[in-house]
Amino acid sequence: MSSLPLLAPLATSSFLNTLDPRLRVLLCLAWTGSCLSLERLSLQALAALAALGVALLLGLSPRALLRRLVVMEGFMLLVLLLLPFSMPGNPVFTLGNLEATDAGFARALGILFQAHGVIFMVLILLGTLEVVTLGHALARLGVPDKLVHLLLFTVRYVQVLYEEHLRLRQAMRARAFVPGTNRHSWNSLGWLLGMLLVRSLERASRIHEAMKCRGFHGRFYLLDDGAWGRHDTLIALAAVPLVLVLPLLESVL
Amino acid sequence: MAHIPDGVLSAPVLTTGAVLSAGALVYALRRLDYDRIPQAAMLSALFFVASLVNVPVGASSVHLILNGLMGILLGWAAVPALLVALLLQAIFFGYGGLAVLGINTLNLALPALLCAALFRGAIHRCHSPRQLFWLGALTGFSGIALTGVLVCLALALSGPEYIPAAKVALLTYVPLMLAEAAITGTILGFVQRVAPEQLRLQQVTRD
Structure with a gap:
């Protein structure tokens, strides 16, 4: 009886696979930091949209994305639903003696945007890697x-x-x-x-x-050379402003 | 069940979680022999697969975590094993996120370590499947109860606006606690009947 591989990488365009896996890991981390540092709701929404755009542009199928929308487990759903009622702010509507506030709604939406901004980027940059390649990249990153x-x-x-x-x-x-x-x-x-x-x-x-x-003595040899090409440096340089633009906008506005 | 997504927690909570679990990780890795890596990985994979199993409890259903059992079987090695399982879940299923890996690992690993400290000795000494069931049930129950408390604590420390939600959220852990208690107990009773030597593996190998 055969089954679908449980941890198969998502399909993507070939462009992404020409990048050094280390670069993908680093970009993903940088994006996470940048996305989570945002405090304005509009910028958080922009970050989620940007991550979605990058994921679609790089060839992730919308179906695969839809299936992996941040899985809000019962407990997190509860937190998000209760948030509008527990934050002080201007009341939007009342439910019994509970008041839903605009600040609460903004916060709940912001969490949704940030969670998706991060997870979309994780899926496109890391979820499309063979796990073995990812392991080797992590080893080379220390x-x-x-x-x-x-x-x-x-x-x-x-x-x-x-x-x-x-x-x-x-x-x-x-x-x-x-x-x-x-x-x-x-x-x-x-x-x-x-x-x-x-x-x-x-x-x-x-x-x-x-x-x-077979004589294992506590060491695996990483056989791929994992060459960092000029191509990777270029992409890394191009990505720096993309990662920084949202936090910069935040501080300017 | 215990995955907090990115964007919820405040920076100090995230940093504390990351620092504490990094410390535990360094210590655990130092104690982990290369010889025990296949065993630790096998158990880590087992818990990953177990988290896919749906257990109906009343009207709802829960996914198992089994962190108490993981602590009993792996000891300190539970820390890297849980981290690996959480990383795989984030990358392939979109559960949780990256910045929360530290705190999510801590929320699961700390109860695992505590269960190991409290119940491991008794479990190793006990040879009756019936008693092992109850010890296992206690392990499963306290593992999840503690995880629930830690998750809610992480939420409450992130901002006062989460406190009402955290209180209610604690209730959602009750079905999971019951399922984990029943299943962990059954697993220990089963292993005692089928392969008792496997339960006391850590007495033979160094830990």
């Missing part, structure tokens, strides 16, 4: 090598365990398992995860033995 090893191993095993999980789930479905709120479901799901846990630990020790067998 991230501790143990952490990079852990990342690379984890990415590999996520796929293995996900497929195993799907196999076990299929077996449960074949026996007409429908999860509900009852002891039986919790037991079954717990056993499913317990089984995955036992198998994954056994697999980890097999892998460790295989690695020892």
Whole structure:
């Protein structure tokens, strides 16, 4: 039984793939800082739009983006919904004895804009990278090598365990398992995860033995040379004003 | 469930979170042997996959976090393992963001470490699946309860306007606490029956 790869990079135009992955990581970080430093609602909206524009321009499909709009979990949704009522400001409307204020709405909208401004950029710059390439880029940027090893191993095993999980789930479905709120479901799901846990630990020790067998002594070699070209310098220079323009506007206005 | 998106928290909270989790990360990585990387990565991947499992609780449904169990099994290695899982979730699913990675890691890792400190000894000594269920339930419950408190604390410290929301938000953690308690307990009971040696791995390997 085969399944879609869980951590497949998003498809993008070939232009992006000519850039050095390190540049993409750095640009993403710079953009995050710039986007989060904005305080005016209009500029925050502009940042979200800009990130969306860049993502679409560089060939991310709107469908892929739509599916990954910042996932507002129940709890965050609650925070955003309550925000208009808990911030002091001019009342817009009243609900019972609660007052919704304009400042509160502005804040909630601002959060939405900033969250999307960051996540769109993360998706286009990092989500389109092969994870292995990302790991190597992080290693070259000075991230501790143990952490990079852990990342690379984890990415590999996520796929293995996900497929195993799907196999076990299929077996449960074949026996007409429908999860509900009852002891039986919790037991079954717990056993499913317990089984995955036992198998994954056994697999980890097999892998460790295989690695020892091949003389692993705590180092992976990064075989790609990851050359930083003139092309990358140009793009980096071009990106500097783009990243800085919004914070500058903020301080001027 | 515990992902705070970018744009919500104030700069001091973000910085504190980043600094504290960076400190914990450096310490954890120093203790992590190269020999244990496959095991830590396998568990990190397992928790990533477990977070995709939907558990119905009453009318709602929750995604598991299992940070208590992660602390029990990984000890300090839970810190880098959680960071890696959160990074992957941000990049591939758009959960959370980049600037919040530090505080989000802290919110999950601190309870994991505390669970390890409080319950690990008892779990290693206990050999009855029934008792292990209750120890596991306690671990799962307190892991999430603490995460809920930390998340709300991060919100409340970011600005007084979040305090009412944070109080209500704490309630949304109740179903997750129940599900985590039940599932973590079942997992520990199961592992004790099937492969008891795996539960006490850390006694054999150095940690």
